[in-house]
Amino acid sequence: MANSDAFSDPQKHLIGLYQDQNSGGFRFIMPKPGKRGVNTATSAAFASLYSILDAKNRLPKASASLKYISFVASKHVAGAAVDILVVQLLDTALADALRTLGDVSLRAASVELDDANSEPTEKGKKRHRMLAQGHLGVVFQAAESEVTALEKKLLPHRDRRAEAHRKASLVAAAIALINQDAGMQAAGKWAEKARTHFYRYDKLKGELDRAVLARMNSQESRLQSSRAPIVIHPTRSGNAGGPCGPCWVRRKTAIRDLQKDRRPILARVTIPCEERSHFEAFYRALQS
Numbered sequence: 348m349a350n351s352d353a354f355s356d357p358q359k360h361l362i363g364l365y366q367d368q369n370s371g372g373f374r375f376i377m378p379k380p381g382k383r384g385v386n387t388a389t390s391a392a393f394a395s396l397y398s399i400l401d402a403k404n405r406l407p408k409a410s411a412s413l414k415y416i417s418f419v420a421s422k423h424v425a426g427a428a429v430d431i432l433v434v435q436l437l438d439t440a441l442a443d444a445l446r447t448l449g450d451v452s453l454r455a456a457s458v459e460l461d462d463a464n465s466e467p468t469e470k471g472k473k474r475h476r477m478l479a480q481g482h483l484g485v486v487f488q489a490a491e492s493e494v495t496a497l498e499k500k501l502l503p504h505r506d507r508r509a510e511a512h513r514k515a516s517l518v519a520a521a522i523a524l525i526n527q528d529a530g531m532q533a534a535g536k537w538a539e540k541a542r543t544h545f546y547r548y549d550k551l552k553g554e555l556d557r558a559v560l561a562r563m564n565s566q567e568s569r570l571q572s573s574r575a576p577i578v579i580h581p582t583r584s585g586n587a588g589g590p591c592g593p594c595w596v597r598r599k600t601a602i603r604d605l606q607k608d609r610r611p612i613l614a615r616v617t618i619p620c621e622e623r624s625h626f627e628a629f630y631r632a633l634q635s
Contacts, residue, residue, distance in 0.1 A: 363398035364405055373413070374428055375402055375436060377421035377443050385625075387618060388448055391421065392517050393625035395444035396524055399437060400632040403528070406433055421447050431464075437528055438463040438472065441521060448517065452489070456482040456521075473529060480525050483518045487540075490515035505551050512548035516541045516626075523633060538633050545626050553619040556612050563609045570602050582608045 362378040362385065378385045378394035385391050406413060416436060417428035420443050431439055442460035445453045456479040463475035493511040497504045523537035566581040578601050580594040596604075 362394055364402040372417060373406065374417040374419065375440065376419040377440060377447075379421045380447070384621065386621060389513060389517065389622045390618075390625045391447050392444050393520065393622065393629045395421075395440060395447070396520055397625065397629040397632055399440050399444075399524065400527075400629065402436060402440075406436075434469075434472075435464045437524075438476070441524065445521065450486075450514070452486050453483070453518075456480075456486075476525050476529070480522050483522050483525075487515055487518045487522070490518065490544075509548050509551035512544045512551065516544035516548055519544060520626075520629060527633060534633065538630060541626075542630055545623075549619055549623055553616050556616050560609065560612050560616050563605060563612070567602060567605050567609075570598060570605065573598060581605050 361376050363376065365374050365376065366372070367374065375398070378391040378398065380386060380388055380391050385394055406416070413433055415430045416433050418431045418436070418439055419428045422443075438460040442457040445457045445460075459475045459479035459482065463472040463479070466472045466475060490511045494508060494515070497508045497511065519537050519541035523534045523541055526532075526534035526537055563582070570578060570581070576598055577595050578598045580596045580601050582605055583594045
């Protein structure tokens with residue numbers, strides 16, 4: 348539950364489903380890159396998918412007579428809410444999440460989800476969701492084909508491969524959500540596809556930085572536990588006996604410089620960790 352002050356300003360880092368303690372009404376706030384803990388479009392997308400699942404589980408328990416919910420889109424700068432029907436939340440939020448990715452190839456799926464909102468019957472809504480799934484499936488196949496083609500090239504193309512895996516993971520996760528809502532067993536298959544591609548993306552994105560960070564953390568631990576007043580500098584050139592020989596410095600200086608050199612690497616590693624956290628929360632919710 349959010350407190351009343353935070354509820355009055357949805358831009359104060361709130362995401363997902365919240366209830367106003369004064370009115371008792373519910374509001375669904377889409378994740379937006381730039382909020383605390385949501386720094387990338389990938390994080391926002393997986394946070395959106397998790398929030399949709401969370402709302403789907405909580406809303407029926409809140410009140411069987413609940414008909415409307417306030418919705419705050421991810422790109423609405425002022426954070427103003429519009430009232431939508433509870434049955435429109437899945438299509439509205441998922442379409443918004445796909446638009447957040449800024450991919451033209453996902454536009455057709457977003458249009459179908461928008462059309463699902465105008466359908467008066469659940470059968471009509473499911474038909475549009477299945478059409479949206481078809482468009483998403485085409486994007487997924489294209490992403491997998493790109494991965495296969497890049498893996499056959501001589502150059503590693505690490506960034507392009509990571510991007511293809513990222514897209515495949517996000518699209519597979521969206522398809523899994525649609526299937527799960529329809530009660531289809533294929534939801535589990537698509538969840539595993541999303542998981543496979545996400546962890547391949549995650550590995551490519553931060554593999555080198557994580558290795559360097561682990562080494563620097565180990566070096567700091569050794570320096571902190573050492574009692575020697577003078578040590579070989581862990582990160583400066585020549586410290587391994589090169590042309591200039593080892594660089595001897597005070598232990599406190601070595602620790603300070605190591606921490607300073609680690610900051611930009613830690614900042615780069617934080618983003619994949621954040622994305623991984625949002626993905627794993629969605630994956631667990633989908634399996635429950």
